[in-house]
Amino acid sequence: MFAPQAASYYRDMKISSPTLSSRCADLLRRGIDRLNAQQYAIAEALFREILAQDARHVGAWHQLGVTLARQQQFAQGEAALRHALSLHENGELQRDLAWTLLWQGRDTEAVAAYYSAINLGVREARVFNNLGNLLKKHNDTAHAEAAYRAAIETDPAYALAHGNLAMLQQDAGHFEAAEASLRKALELDPKAMHLWQCYGGLLERLNRLDEADEAYCRGERWESVQFVRRRVAHWTDLDLIDQAALQMVASGAAENLTPWGLLGIPALTPGLHREAGRRFAHTRWRGELAAQPLVARGAGLAEALAACDAGARLRIGYLSADFHEHATLRLLAGVLELHDAARFDIHLYSYGIHAPDAFWRTRLAAMPVTFHAIGGLTDAQAAAQIVRDGIHLLVDLKGYTTDMRLGITALRPAPVIVSWLGYPGSLGAPRLADYIIGDAVVTPAAAASHYSETLALMPHCYQPNDHRRERDPQRPSRAAAGLPERGFVFCSFNQTFKLNARMASIWARLLSATPASVLWLLDPGNERARARLHAFFETQGVARERVIFAPRLAQEAHLARLQLADLALDTLPTGSHTTGSDALWAGVPMVSAVGALFAGRVGASLLHAVGLDELVAHDLDGYFQIALALASDPAWHAQIRKRLAQARSEAPLFDTRRFTCDLERLFMAIVRREAEGGQGPVAVQ
Template identity: 60%
Template sequence: MSFHQSGGKARLRTSTDTQALFNVALASLQSGDLSKAQAHFLEVIAKAPGNSDALHLLGVTKYLQKDYVDAQRWISKALAIRKVPSYLINLGLTLAAQAQDGAAVDAYQKAIALGPQEARVYNNLGNLLKKLKDFLGAESNYRQAIETNASYALAHKNLAMLLQDAGRIDEAEISLKRALQFNPDSADFLLAYGDMLERLHRLAQAEDAYRQGRHWDSLQYIKRQRADWDQLDEIDAAAMLQVTSAHTGTVSTWSLLGMPGLTPQAHRLAGKRFALSRWGAELAAPETVRRVDADCARLRIGYLSSDFYDHATMHLLAGVLELHDPARFDIHLYSYGPVRNDAFTGRIAHMPAVFHDISACTNDAAARQIADDGIHLLVDLKGYTTGARLGITALRPAPVIVSWLGYPGSLGHPRLADYIIGDAVVTPVSAAPHYSETLALLPNCYQPNDHRRACGAPPSRVAAGLPEQGLVFCSFNQTFKFNEEMFAIWCRLLQAIEQSVLWLLKPPLDEAVENLRRFVAARGIDSARLVFADRLPQTEHLARLQLADLALDTFPCGSHTTGSDALWAGVPMVTRPGMLFAGRVGASLVRAVGLEELVAEDDEAYFQLALSLARDPVRLAGMRARLIAQRLSCPLFDTRKFTRDLERLYSAMWLRETSGENRHGQPLVLDVEG
């Protein structure tokens, strides 16, 4: 990382020997020999304690060694002697590295007050102000950087990202194109441009940007969203090299889940690198000072998310939040997402919980609020899903931090979460080495469900877009979970079962629909036997879902809410477990409804099991009847029992925390009965 140096020669009023020693120290610093530079600067300071340049550059040396606290101390000593812009700028860098963003802004502004600065100073200040949610100030400084140096590509790119977040997409694209004009081969800029195009659903152009930037991980995800499986083996192999190579930049985490070759070890590594790239300053900062009453009569639980509205997470979690025991648990909901006026807004208002809108807070301010509220256990519900702010949990605002529900995998960095909640199927004890978190296993299924979900009378088949006759296979998963091998099995089922149809959720891209129809037609199947369903509100979706006969799980990334939706609607689901958490959820779901016989060992067993059920309507009807009869009593849908088990797990975590035993890494397994 570059640093700012004083202009001109050092103002030394010492001997020629000291000057020579300073020059040696400076040469060592510039050559990257940090240990030698540190030793020589200390010698200079011993001989000339008032040498501000030596004090400053010793601080820079410490900064480059990632000893940010000591760096701040030495640079502050230099500033006590002389107010020099470069000292202030490097102090700002040091403070920012410790997530002391407000103090870093102050240092930058003081440097700028002493006179005009380089473009990168304004750019860095813009980054800090954006982080502090001063978006007008950030935009002003990015534009000042560009005015200072019109060809400074990084400022154009950062301005584009700011404008994109503000919804000013047309302006954002212009700024990003300018950045690429000045640096057309920048992998970082091409990644940003591809992401922008992806958000605009211009996936073909996004694919070109990712390919040019050699972002194979993003490229494979785009192709899977388009149901374009050509050359995916080669692209997946290149993406895996990116994940495992120490010499490549960070890669996405969620988007990797559709890759058949992804291992738990590689997924954990990708998570760690992503965390360090996105929240490195918070991960390196001192932990938030907490105000926790260890002997509090009620355990104070905080849930952290941006999804406290009509969202898939709330469809699962709402019942649990309503059923928490207020006599034993003090529940707080921390929302950094939009507060929307929908059906869940009213439910939240009547939950035994305190709602906190922290959307306007910086990561530091949010962490301080949570810490000041005395939260014992903070449960992060997002992980690496869209909109996540793990910078909050990285600051450690609670003694125990738990990862649950939103992200099916390890976050990769132990500071982000102490525990991950799973079960014996999705996170078996044998998988513990693949997690930076300690496994915390619920006795049945890790996934909650809302017992109040409506499942009314189904519409007619014609109204739902289905033919009046024929067996209905269904899979309402996102398109990126589909792949050639799996779809080939589904085609075999369509070929074997006359008049059957495959009912899918309509992809947002017409191109994906066309590619899927083309795939089945190439195998001699009428493409009209693929039926695409529009997206509906959940109540209407659950009603129509009852028209399906058999749900087909996806692999290697399986059904999650789509799987429990099908089972809630009384539709059996054939599944097969994979290596990853995300590929084992289906097996956990069917186990928790007492239908373990729906779990197949491999691809062929999956095909044969689905085929035998499709050919045996009596057996299939019996499974449907069992699902409907035990809808509220089986472990998967008994929300009250699930909530009591979850509370027991929280209590066990806190007992372990307060017992003084160092048992981190040893799985916490909850017994069935309690």
């Protein structure tokens, strides 16, 4: 939003009111000076003084609207600007009206106002750029590109428009063009941290990870530096980089700082992680968060409960992009099949760019659900469809993970919104989700202050499992899996970014204390990462042939080979999630320790739900002792494996029908709490 620098801005307006008095002109100049100095209270008083003398003073109404909007009084600012427009139509008024509409989440009206400003002669690069951002957000990529190019034509030195054009080109898969646009943007503004972040992101997407590291460093985007280094096991100087990243979170120094990428930092606290989520949400979806909710919280739920008592169904919506090859969401398939169709009307909303794969196409046919492909809709259109479908409880399955579209939930398309499964932590912004589903281990009641959401606790484990996964598939030979014929096999199939020097040092001690043992890791897919891991273990006295990398395989083949492992090793500060469930399903015990974060307590929750709490340590020294005892005591190891085999038929973790019933009871408890009121966590026993 722009304020003119002098009252001469209005000189040529043809309005019916008398010529501006010198007194009003002086007040307008002074008011604009105070506005530009961000002394909003004084500026507002000066503009109102003008209006007390001349109620039809367009300039005063205009600048009063700007001043109110700058103070986040967007509705009042809009009213003042519209009054000015009723007295005199001009492009600058339409431009500033667009800004107030944008902040209120009224994108369609904002687009119309920007076009009106342009049609009335406004030729400002920022206007074209803002219009492009709105059009891109609404999937109108052709017109968005035209707007960005108009911004560049208007001001070839406007680096931000070059950068935004690059992001549009990247999303379209035009990586060479995107890199050229980003290089131009950085040439124009080499100190722009946001542009370096974008360039690093493009290089990371192209798997040019060393270049991405350099780009992030150039832009001092330390949270991205630490994440990409962890991806390639580059652990040098990470303590200092981690400190800088956490300081960026605490100070709010960086916008668009994705909370997911912080989870590998050992010093990250739950409170700081929540704050990162809050800042990210208000950076990414500020307009949506400021907009009038489509559905008021709790609206209609008392009536819904009464209808359910009379035999009607509660309408549950699940929102995700991952109804394709995604291991975590596959665990939900059994729950969706077992939902009680007589009591619950289930809707799946898929905004992913991929159509459901063969797994989901087969399973969807057996599910009592209605599937909605909403990938071609804008956030506002998708939210409007959810409203039309009358969803009572909406479950977001993504959180702050890849391809998230929390702009949909920010618009509040349902009376109660729940965060579950995809993201292990608080979203930080209460409007994005009212509840987070956890359990007494991952989200203990004592940790409630670390969440912007109300805790909703499952009785055993928050993570579902699929009862139709194949049991005991034909395992390959050890030789076929790249393992030696003999020797104890420790394994960790977690992503490389979850590994760190402290955990790897413990694993090296286990290898040294267990003759002929090997460590089986998921191949990081990067030669330098493999070399760094081998080099690290060699510094710990472990020969490189004892660290074996397993190639990535399809889920069924992976579960088959996983049976060859003897013990799974959990990681901290972020632990095994689906990886842990896979190991336990394959009959492989896992040793874990309780971390500070939700993401570091999942392994403990899984083990609790299969009745193996003795494999959960309170600290990493205890973790080492438990793992060493299992590797050194064949009788105890055999006993644990026998108990785990029995647990597949008896334990709550693998009882999908029981889990589904518990989840349905939890949904009803949440709805009842919203309808009737209540304090503290919601839990079912």
